[in-house]
Amino acid sequence: MSLLVRGARIVTANDDYVADVFAQQETITTIGRDLTVHADVVLEGADLLLLPGGVDPHVHLDFPFGGTKTSDSVKSGTVAAAYGGTTTVVNFAQQLAGESLQSTLERALANADGQAAVDYGYHLIVTGLNGQTLPDLNSVGADGVTSVKLFMAYPGTVMVDDGTMFQILERTGEIGTLCCVHAENGDVIEVLIRRALAAGHTAPSWHARTRPELAESEATHRAILLAEMANAPIYFVHLSCEQALAEVTVARDRGRPVFAETCPHYLFLDDSVYDEAGGFDVAKFVLTPPLRAARHQDHLWRGLRNDDISVVSTDHCPFCLTNQKSAGRGDFSKIPNGGPGVEHRLPLLYGRGVVPGHLTLRRMVDAFSSAPARLFGLFPRKGTIAVGSDADLVLFDPTARQRLSAESHHMNVDYSLYEGMEVAGVVRSVVSRGQLVVKEGRYVGAAGHGQYQRRGPSGDL
Ligand code: URP
Ligand code: ZN
Ligand code: ZN
Numbered sequence: 001m002s003l004l005v006r007g008a009r010i011v012t013a014n015d016d017y018v019a020d021v022f023a024q025q026e027t028i029t030t031i032g033r034d035l036t037v038h039a040d041v042v043l044e045g046a047d048l049l050l051l052p053g054g055v056d057p058h059v060h061l062d063f064p065f066g067g068t069k070t071s072d073s074v075k076s077g078t079v080a081a082a083y084g085g086t087t088t089v090v091n092f093a094q095q096l097a098g099e100s101l102q103s104t105l106e107r108a109l110a111n112a113d114g115q116a117a118v119d120y121g122y123h124l125i126v127t128g129l130n131g132q133t134l135p136d137l138n139s140v141g142a143d144g145v146t147s148v149k150l151f152m153a154y155p156g157t158v159m160v161d162d163g164t165m166f167q168i169l170e171r172t173g174e175i176g177t178l179c180c181v182h183a184e185n186g187d188v189i190e191v192l193i194r195r196a197l198a199a200g201h202t203a204p205s206w207h208a209r210t211r212p213e214l215a216e217s218e219a220t221h222r223a224i225l226l227a228e229m230a231n232a233p234i235y236f237v238h239l240s241c242e243q244a245l246a247e248v249t250v251a252r253d254r255g256r257p258v259f260a261e262t263c264p265h266y267l268f269l270d271d272s273v274y275d276e277a278g279g280f281d282v283a284k285f286v287l288t289p290p291l292r293a294a295r296h297q298d299h300l301w302r303g304l305r306n307d308d309i310s311v312v313s314t315d316h317c318p319f320c321l322t323n324q325k326s327a328g329r330g331d332f333s334k335i336p337n338g339g340p341g342v343e344h345r346l347p348l349l350y351g352r353g354v355v356p357g358h359l360t361l362r363r364m365v366d367a368f369s370s371a372p373a374r375l376f377g378l379f380p381r382k383g384t385i386a387v388g389s390d391a392d393l394v395l396f397d398p399t400a401r402q403r404l405s406a407e408s409h410h411m412n413v414d415y416s417l418y419e420g421m422e423v424a425g426v427v428r429s430v431v432s433r434g435q436l437v438v439k440e441g442r443y444v445g446a447a448g449h450g451q452y453q454r455r456g457p458s459g460d461l
Helices: 074-083 101-112 133-142 162-175 186-198 205-209 213-229 242-253 264-268 276-285 296-306 345-354 361-375
Strands: 002-011 016-024 027-032 041-044 049-052 054-056 086-094 119-125 147-151 178-182 234-236 258-262 393-403 422-432 435-439
Touching: 002 361, 002 393, 049 361, 054 345, 054 361, 074 086, 074 422, 074 435, 086 101, 086 422, 101 119, 101 133, 133 162, 147 162, 162 178, 162 213, 178 213, 186 205, 186 213, 205 276, 213 234, 213 242, 242 258, 242 296, 258 296, 264 296, 264 345, 296 361, 345 361, 345 393, 345 422
Parallel strands: 002 041, 002 049, 054 086, 086 119, 119 147, 147 178, 178 234, 234 258
Antiparallel strands: 002 016, 016 027, 049 393, 393 422, 422 435
C-alpha cells in the first residue's frame, strides 16, 4: 500500500513549502518536487494545505462523569476526530477507588480494542494513593502511559488533596512522567455551590457564578509551587483566564517546566451565553472551567503566541442536552460538566485564529499537532511531516467555508457549542498511518484501524 500527495503546500511547525509526499505502508518515505513514483492512492494537493494530523491530548471518550458517561464512545469520538483532521487523541483512563493503575490501564485498553478510527493513547487519572500506586506509575510508564492527570476540583469524587498531589508529583518528576492538572479550588467552589443552592439559585448559569477565575488562579499558583517543591514538571489543562495564565507566565519566566493548554471554547465563546433568559439551554455551556468574559481571549491569544500556552486541545467531553444534561434541571450542580469539540478544532483555529491574525499558520500547526506530540512523547512519529514519521496527513482547503451545526457534525451529541457559526477552512481528506480515513469529506475508515500508542517521555522536558 502506497500513497502520494502531489503538489500541496506543506505546513509544519517549522516549514512552509510546496512538494510531493510519498508514503509506503504507514510511513512517509520520500518528500520532494515532482516525484515520479507509482502509488496505489494519489491525492491532488494543488491549492490545498497539507498539515500533520492533529494530536488532541485532551478528550473524554467513554468517560464516566456525574452518574453518566460521555455520549461519544471511543468508536464514535474517533470518527468525529478523523473528520476534523485529528489523527491521534489522548483519552483518559480513570482509577477506581483502590484500583491498581495497571488494572485501570488494562480496563481502558480492553474497552478501546478494535473500536478506534484513529490512533490513541491514555493519560491515567489518579484519584487516590494506595501502597501500589507510586510503583505502578513506573510500570504504566513502561506501557506507554507517560502522563497522569490530577483533579484539584470535584471533591468527593476525583479530587486529590495537596499531600497526595505532592507525592505523585515527586514520583512523576523522578521518572519523567508529565503530570497534567485540572486547577480549580474544589473546596471553595463546593462552598459557593452549596450557598447558591440554599439561596434558591438552581439555574445552569449558576455553574459559572460558582466557579470564579480566582478559584482557577489560586489552584494554578498552588500547583506550580507544589510541583516546584516536588521538583517536577507540570501541565495545566483547559486554562481559561488571564490570572491563571499570569501564574504560568511568571513560573516559566523563572525557568520552571510549567506548560499549559487552552481550548477553542475559551478562545471563541464567552460568558454572555450564561444568560438566564436562555432557560435550560444554557446547560449546553456547563463546562469546567466555565466560559469567561470576552476580555480574557486577548490574553489567551497572547499566551499562545508567546508559547506560555503551548497547546490547543478540545477537552471534548460531550453530554446530550435532552437526556444527560437534563439531570440538572432544578439543580445546576447535577448537570454533567463538559462540551463537545473534537471535530472542529482545526477549522476554528484556522478560520477564527489564523485568518484574523491571532496566530501564524505555523504556530497554529504547532498548537494543533506538533507541540502536543512533543509534550506527550509522540514526536517525531506524530506531529510533523518528515521522512520516517507516520503518514498522518490532513488536506485542508483554506478557501472553502462551512457552517458549524449539530445537524451536520459527526460527534454523537445533540447540540453544537458553535451552532450557526461560519468559519473559513474545510478538511477535505485525512490519512492515518498511510490509510485514507476521510476522502473528500466522507469517512472511509474502519473501527479498529486506530492503534494504541505507547508514548515515550515528553520531548519538551
Ligand atoms: O467540563 C469539563 N471539562 N468536563 C470534563 C471533566 C474535566 O474537568 O476535564
Ligand atoms: Zn478538567
Ligand atoms: Zn477534561
